Amino acid sequence: MTAPGGRRPPRLFLVECYLHAATPREVAAAMTAVRAAADLCAPPVTMRCCLAVPGDDSYFGVFTAADVSALEGVFDRAGVIFERIVEAATVPLDRVTELESAGLA
Incomplete structure (x- = not known):
């Protein structure tokens, strides 16, 4: 899949750190x-959120x-x-049944 301008859309990643x-x-x-x-990176790298698990x-x-x-x-x-x-990948919770019936879940 290609975004407008011929570039691929950004992908979603999870980074695990200790x-x-x-x-x-x-x-x-x-x-x-x-x-x-990340702010200095081209193409852009964007932080969406950070979750801490202190007990681990x-x-x-x-x-x-x-x-x-990148x-x-x-x-x-x-x-x-x-x-x-x-x-x-994001999981659209309101569309789970729809995704399952389409064979995508």
Whole structure:
């Protein structure tokens, strides 16, 4: 699928990170560095949200980007280590039955 102008639309990714015994402030600082690096990226990498799981020393960022390598570059420039990056998809909860009947779920 190609977006207007001949470019592919951005894809959705989940980035898994670990920061042992991190405070919310430390997680916010790491994600602020990532966002600043993303703002300098072309094609754009956009942070959609960040979820922290303090009991597991982990946090997850949801991003849109053209590809994995663009996102890896952003994390490298920010100096933030990630465990893995996986492609993700949104699940439209109000359309689950419709998707199932179309064989897409």
